[in-house]
Amino acid sequence: MTDEALPHPVTGALFPSPVPPGTGWPGDPADADTPVARTTRQAARLANSSATREEVDARSSVCRACPRLVRWREQVATTGKRASFAAEPYWGRPGPSFGDPDAEVLVMGLAPAANGANRTGRMFTGDKSGDWLFAALHRAGYANQDHAWAAGDGLVLTGIRIVAAVRCAPPDNKPTTTERDTCSAWLDRDLQLCAPKLRSILCLGSFGWDAVLASARRLGWSVPRPKPKFGHGAEAAVVTDQGHGIRLLGTYHPSQHNTFTGRLTTDMFDAVLARL
Numbered sequence: 001m002t003d004e005a006l007p008h009p010v011t012g013a014l015f016p017s018p019v020p021p022g023t024g025w026p027g028d029p030a031d032a033d034t035p036v037a038r039t040t041r042q043a044a045r046l047a048n049s050s051a052t053r054e055e056v057d058a059r060s061s062v063c064r065a066c067p068r069l070v071r072w073r074e075q076v077a078t079t080g081k082r083a084s085f086a087a088e089p090y091w092g093r094p095g096p097s098f099g100d101p102d103a104e105v106l107v108m109g110l111a112p113a114a115n116g117a118n119r120t121g122r123m124f125t126g127d128k129s130g131d132w133l134f135a136a137l138h139r140a141g142y143a144n145q146d147h148a149w150a151a152g153d154g155l156v157l158t159g160i161r162i163v164a165a166v167r168c169a170p171p172d173n174k175p176t177t178t179e180r181d182t183c184s185a186w187l188d189r190d191l192q193l194c195a196p197k198l199r200s201i202l203c204l205g206s207f208g209w210d211a212v213l214a215s216a217r218r219l220g221w222s223v224p225r226p227k228p229k230f231g232h233g234a235e236a237a238v239v240t241d242q243g244h245g246i247r248l249l250g251t252y253h254p255s256q257h258n259t260f261t262g263r264l265t266t267d268m269f270d271a272v273l274a275r276l
Helices: 040-048 053-060 067-078 128-139 177-197 205-218 256-261 266-273
Strands: 005-007 014-016 105-109 160-164 200-204 235-239 245-251
Touching: 040 053, 040 177, 053 177, 105 205, 128 256, 128 266, 160 177, 177 205, 200 205, 205 235, 205 245, 245 266
Parallel strands: 105 160, 105 200, 200 245
Antiparallel strands: 005 014, 235 245
16 A cells, blocks of 8 residues: 555545545445455355445455455556546545445446546446446436546436446456456345345346346346347346346446447437336
8 A cells, every 4th residue: 555645536635545444435335344355255254244235335345355356456556547547546445336225226337447446436437438327327317417537526326226246446357257256245145135126237248247147046046048148238037036026138338449439329328228
């Protein structure tokens, strides 16, 4: 951790990079007493014993179970900052969920971006994909504003919550299979806790689609066979162990590549959002 403290872009408070839990970063769910998972087994134990989604967020936001991801996220947060953000502190920790705690709709992403949520501490905030996503959520009535640039910037989501299948920023946006599997304990418990109120899940890309289906199977939910194929506008349904049906909707990820090339257009994305 660097000794230098830099001002938060919204609050102006000084923070080191990465940000320690309990120091007042906007939206930080953890505190100095939050237990830290340092192995795959510990991550599973802490996830499974979490009584609430808020506890999942807090415990996952200080997880250190994947050594490569810990090294990468903290290296980006200290010596690897993008030049345009060099004067800002970086969150440098796993990304907790963001949005309405009682949401009926879940957005499932891949992982925090190295200079996006890994910097801001809020999913899909501070990068081009997030700009695109939040503008769409605003048009659909889920967000109170069409932009998001830092935690504490006034953005509020209603009826929808954003999570990631892998909660640390991975090098080249590619977590390993082991890292994905280690992080799956947090996702499983998150889905289990929000399932009673959940109506639908928007899966951003094939990674999010596959992560939800794999989690549903681990939880003992009913999943169609053969495995539903991902595609933009694809739809499937899973049924929880309590008999509650949840719709899955697939969309191409709002990455810069997909939106700049026209593979994903505003109309295409809005059409899927309207089905949620």
